[in-house]
Amino acid sequence: MNTHSAISVDNVGVTFRSRDGETNTVLSGVDFDVEHGQFVSIVGQSGSGKTTLLKTISGLQPATDGEVRIKDKPIAEGVDEIGMVFQSPVLLPWRNNLDNVLLPLEFRGNRDRTAEAYARELLDMVGLEGKAKRYSYELSGGMQQRVAICRALVSNPELLLMDEPFGALDAMTRDSMNFEIQRIWRQAGCSVLFVTHSISEAVWLGDRVVVIGGRPGRIVADITVDLPRLRTKEHRYSPEFADLVGEVESHIGVTAGIS
Ligand SMILES: Nc1ncnc2c1ncn2[C@@H]1O[C@H](COP(=O)(O)OP(=O)(O)OP(=O)(O)O)[C@@H](O)[C@H]1O
DSSP states (O other), rough: OOOOEEEEEEEEEEEEOOOSSSSSEEEEEEEEETTOOEEEEEEEEETSSSHHHHHHHTSSSSOOOEEEEEETGGGGOSSSEEEESSOOOOOOTBHHHHHHHHHHHTTTOOHHHHHHHHHHHHHHTTTTOOOTTOGGSSSOOHHHHHHHHHHHTTTOEEEEEESTTTTOHHHHHHHHHHHHHHHHHHHTTEEEEOSSSSSHEEEEEEOOEEEEETBBBBBEEEEEOOOOOHHHHGGGGGGHHHHHHHHHHHHHHHHHHHO
16 A cells, blocks of 8 residues: 555455356456545446445445555444535435434534534535525535535545436536536545546546456546636647546547457
């Protein structure tokens, strides 16, 4: 492991075993490090194992081989340093936004005035000033996803795992969330692993784009995105951006045997 790594995924493999004893190895030899504060996009064909990888890094899915370490502590020992955001915000409709954001702290018995003030700060940070006492049904899809992001950030995680977080949003809201998430990430100061089906989103947001491919899934490319921050729409029309998108596409295509 690199001494500066916040997250170390060390030769991880995942094999599922069905009830009748059949095995399905989904990931094999997945090996990469994430430095503190890095934004890493993960792309790959449907079924390549992206969600399985995020679940394994979060500790929800035990690794069959290898190990995941967060700040040098094995994930298997239980680590509080992770926040997760899914495609659907999954907010509890009977709780207002503030209470939804505070849920993880409530579970741990850590809800107090300081936590409430921080949760309000987060809601302000994502542009939901004045919406703390509103309910999810009063919000747009993009606003609900912002509440889910606040809930994931309220424990000050080292690592934010995002699985297709903007996949259910319309194109314009997705665009604005892509811009917003850069600002939120920089303010929160955490590392991010961001799974997406959109190659341009992956390149636009990432410091790196990790491509998962093959059967079983493994890392077939790890591409550095050397575009300046904060990225604006103009970057998407630059030749450098187009080259990077082409490079990522070529790796996804090669692994699928379609290029
Ligand atoms: N709990 C499980 N038990 C058995 N097989 C599973 C389980 N979870 C995932 N799989 C299998 O692992 C493979 C990878 O699934 P995964 O959801 O990780 O892929 P993905 O790259 O995230 O796909 P998508 O892009 O479609 O969301 C699939 O073949 C899936 O059927």
